[in-house]
Amino acid sequence: MATVAQDPALQAIRAGVGRRKLFDAIFVIIGLLVMIAALAVLCVLFLDLVVQGAPRLNWDFLTSYASRKAENAGILAAWVGTSLIMVVTACVAMPVGVAAAVYLEEYAPKNWFTAIIEINVTNLAGVPSIIYGLLALGLFVYKFNLGQSIAAAGLTLALLILPIVIVATREAVRAVPRAIREAAYALGATRWEVTAHHVLPYSMGGVLTGMIIGLSRAIGETAPIITIGALSFIAFLPSPPVTAEFPFLSFAWLKDAFTAMPIQMFNWVSRPDPAFRVNAAAAGATLLGMTLLMNGIAIWLRFRFRKRINW
Amino acid sequence: MTANSQSPAPLRRSIRRRRVRDRLIEALLLAAGLVAVFTTLAIVWILVVEALPFFEHVPLRDFLTDTMWTPLFAEPRYGILPLVAGTLVTTFVALAVAIPAGTTIAIYLSEFASHRLRETVKPALEMLGAVPTIVYGYFALVMVTPFLQKLIPGLPGFNMLSAGLVIGVMIVPYVASVSEDAMRAVPNYMREGSYAMGATRLQTAMRVVMPGALSGIAAAYILGISRAVGETMVVAVAAGLQPNLTWNPTESAATITAFIVQVSLGDLPHDSIGYQSIFAAGLVLLIVTLAFNIAGFALTRRFREAY
Numbered sequence: 222m223a224t225v226a227q228d229p230a231l232q233a234i235r236a237g238v239g240r241r242k243l244f245d246a247i248f249v250i251i252g253l254l255v256m257i258a259a260l261a262v263l264c265v266l267f268l269d270l271v272v273q274g275a276p277r278l279n280w281d282f283l284t285s286y287a288s289r290k291a292e293n294a295g296i297l298a299a300w301v302g303t304s305l306i307m308v309v310t311a312c313v314a315m316p317v318g319v320a321a322a323v324y325l326e327e328y329a330p331k332n333w334f335t336a337i338i339e340i341n342v343t344n345l346a347g348v349p350s351i352i353y354g355l356l357a358l359g360l361f362v363y364k365f366n367l368g369q370s371i372a373a374a375g376l377t378l379a380l381l382i383l384p385i386v387i388v389a390t391r392e393a394v395r396a397v398p399r400a401i402r403e404a405a406y407a408l409g410a411t412r413w414e415v416t417a418h419h420v421l422p423y424s425m426g427g428v429l430t431g432m433i434i435g436l437s438r439a440i441g442e443t444a445p446i447i448t449i450g451a452l453s454f455i456a457f458l459p460s461p462p463v464t465a466e467f468p469f470l471s472f473a474w475l476k477d478a479f480t481a482m483p484i485q486m487f488n489w490v491s492r493p494d495p496a497f498r499v500n501a502a503a504a505g506a507t508l509l510g511m512t513l514l515m516n517g518i519a520i521w522l523r524f525r526f527r528k529r530i531n532w
Numbered sequence: 533m534t535a536n537s538q539s540p541a542p543l544r545r546s547i548r549r550r551r552v553r554d555r556l557i558e559a560l561l562l563a564a565g566l567v568a569v570f571t572t573l574a575i576v577w578i579l580v581v582e583a584l585p586f587f588e589h590v591p592l593r594d595f596l597t598d599t600m601w602t603p604l605f606a607e608p609r610y611g612i613l614p615l616v617a618g619t620l621v622t623t624f625v626a627l628a629v630a631i632p633a634g635t636t637i638a639i640y641l642s643e644f645a646s647h648r649l650r651e652t653v654k655p656a657l658e659m660l661g662a663v664p665t666i667v668y669g670y671f672a673l674v675m676v677t678p679f680l681q682k683l684i685p686g687l688p689g690f691n692m693l694s695a696g697l698v699i700g701v702m703i704v705p706y707v708a709s710v711s712e713d714a715m716r717a718v719p720n721y722m723r724e725g726s727y728a729m730g731a732t733r734l735q736t737a738m739r740v741v742m743p744g745a746l747s748g749i750a751a752a753y754i755l756g757i758s759r760a761v762g763e764t765m766v767v768a769v770a771a772g773l774q775p776n777l778t779w780n781p782t783e784s785a786a787t788i789t790a791f792i793v794q795v796s797l798g799d800l801p802h803d804s805i806g807y808q809s810i811f812a813a814g815l816v817l818l819i820v821t822l823a824f825n826i827a828g829f830a831l832t833r834r835f836r837e838a839y
Contacts, residue, residue: 252636256637262660262701321565325565348825351793352814353575355575355814356578434662443665505666
C-alpha cells in the first residue's frame with residue numbers, strides 16, 4: 222500500500238485533482254461575490270436615496286409645486302402628471318398588446334406575414350427609448366397635432382411597452398393546455414368563444430404580471446418624454462378628469478401640458494445648487510420605491526399563479 | 533320530430549351570427565398585431581423624412597468625416613464623429629463591467645447555484661434591471677463620480693468613465709439572464725458526460741457548457757451592446773453635454789443620445805437645422821442598434837435550433 226501511495230504518477234494526479242477542486246471553490250467564492258456586489262448596488266442606491274432625501278420626504282413634498290427655492294419645492298405636478306400618463310398608457314397598451322398577442326398565439330397562420338409581425342415585435346423591444354421619443358416628436362406632436370400633451374406622452378410610452386405586454390401575454394396564453402381548447406371546440410364553441418371564455422381568463426395572471434412590469438418600465442422612462450418637450454417647471458395641475466356637472470367625466474386633461482416624476486428629477490439633478498440634489502434624491506427615492514413596489518407585486522403574482530395552477 | 537324540426541333554423545342563424553362575429557373579431561385582433569409593424573414603419577419614415585432636409589443642407593461626406601459637431605453654434609459644423617466616439621467609449625466601459633460580471637453570474641446561477649438560490653436571486657436581479665435610468669444617472673453623478681475622483685485625481689465632474697461604469701451595472705442583469713437561459717438550454721447529458729470523465733463543475737462549465745451555449749452568450753453580449761449604445765439618461769446626467777472627439781474615458785463628452793436630450797431641452801422651432809439634426813443623429817443611432825439587434829436575434833435563433 223505504501224508503495225502505491227508514494228507512486229509519483231498517482232501523487233501528480235492527486236495534486237491535479239486537488240488543484241482543480243481549489244479552482245472550483247475559488248470560482249464559487251468569486252461568483253457569490255459578484256452577485257452580492259450587484260445586489261449591494263441596488264441596496265446602496267435605495268438606502269442612499271432615502272438617506273439623502275430624508276429631509277424632504279414628507280407630506281409637503283407631495284403636495285407642493287416645483288419652486289425656485291429648493292426647500293419649498295415639491296412633486297405635486299410631477300406625480301399627478303405621471304399618474305395620468307400611466308392611465309393613458311395602460312388604456313392603450315393593455316387592449317392592443319393583449320389583442321396582438323392573442324392574434325399571434327391563437328389565430329395567426331404560420332406564414333411569412335405572421336413572421337413579419339413577430340420580427341417587428343422582437344425588433345421593437347430593442348429600439349432605444351429615445352428613438353420612440355423622436356417618433357413621438359415627429360408623429361404625435363407635429364403630424365397629429367397633439368402638442369406637448371399628456372396624450373402624446375401616454376401614447377409614446379404605450380408603444381414603448383407594447384413588446385413587453387405582447388411577449389408576456391403570449392407566454393401566458395401558450396401555457397394554457399391544448400386539452401382545454403379542444404374540449405371547448407368539441408362542444409361547438411367558435412374560436413373567439415374559446416379564447417374569451419377559456420384561454421384569456423386562465424392566462425389573466427400572466428397578462429397582469431406583464432402589464433405591471435410594462436408600466437413599471439414606463440413610469441421611469443425619461444428620455445422619450447423629454448424629447449416630446451415636457452416642461453420641467455409647471456405650477457398648475459391638468460384639468461380634473463372628474464367634474465361636478467353631467468357627464469361627470471372630462472377628457473380635457475389629455476391635451477394639457479404636464480411634467481412627470483423622472484423629468485422633475487432630471488431637472489433637479491442637473492442643477493448645480495446642492496440643495497436641489499436633496500430634492501432629486503427625495504424624488505428618486507419616491508420613483509424607485511414605486512418601481513420596486515410594482516415589480517415586487519408582479520413577481521409575487523407570478524409566484525402565486527404558478528403555484529396555484531395545476532392543470 | 534315535428535317539435536325538433538323547427539330548431540335547426542334558429543340554430544343555424546345563431547351559428548352564422550357567431551361566425552360573422554368571429555370574423556370581425558379576428559380582423560380587430562389582426563389590426564392590433566399590425567400596430568407593431570406600423571410602429572416600425574413610422575419610426576423609419578419619421579426619422580428619414582425629418583432628417584432629409586438636414587442632409588440637403590449638410591453633405592453626407594462632411595457628416596461622416598468632419599471632426600466637430602457644433603450645430604447650435606454661430607458657425608455650425610456637422611461631423612457626427614465626436615458623438616459616435618462618445619457613444620463608443622461609454623459603451624466599451626460599460627461592457628468592461630457587464631461582460632465579466634454578467635457571465636460570472638450566469639455561470640454561477642446556471643451551473644453552481646441550488647434551485648432555491650436561483651429562484652431567489654433571479655427576481656432580485658430583475659429588480660436591478662428595473663431601476664429607472666434617471667436614478668442610475670443620479671447614482672453616477674452624485675455617488676460614483678466623487679468616489680472615482682478620490683482614486684483618479686483631476687477627474688472632471690462630468691466624465692464618461694463614471695457614466696460607462698454605471699451603464700455596465702445597469703446591463704449586468706440583462707447579460708446575465710440571457711446568457712443563463714442559453715447555458716440552461718445545453719442538454720444535461722453533455723454535462724453528465726463531462727462529469728463521468730472526471731471533470732469538475734468549473735471545467736464542465738468552461739469547456740462543455742460555455743462552448744455549447746456560445747451563440748446564445750454572444751447574443752446576450754450583442755443585445756447588451758445595443759442597450760449601452762441606446763442608453764440616454766445616465767450619459768446625459770453624468771458624462772456632460774459637450775461633444776468632444778476623444779478616446780479617453782476620463783474626459784467629458786456627449787454621446788448621440790445625450791445630444792438629442794440637450795437639443796430637446798431647448799425650445800427649437802420645427803424647421804430649424806438644430807431640430808432636423810436630432811433626427812439625423814437618431815437615424816444613425818437606429819441604424820447602429822438595428823444592426824446589433826439583427827445580429828443578436830440571428831444568434832439566439834441559432835442556439836435555439838442547435839439541440
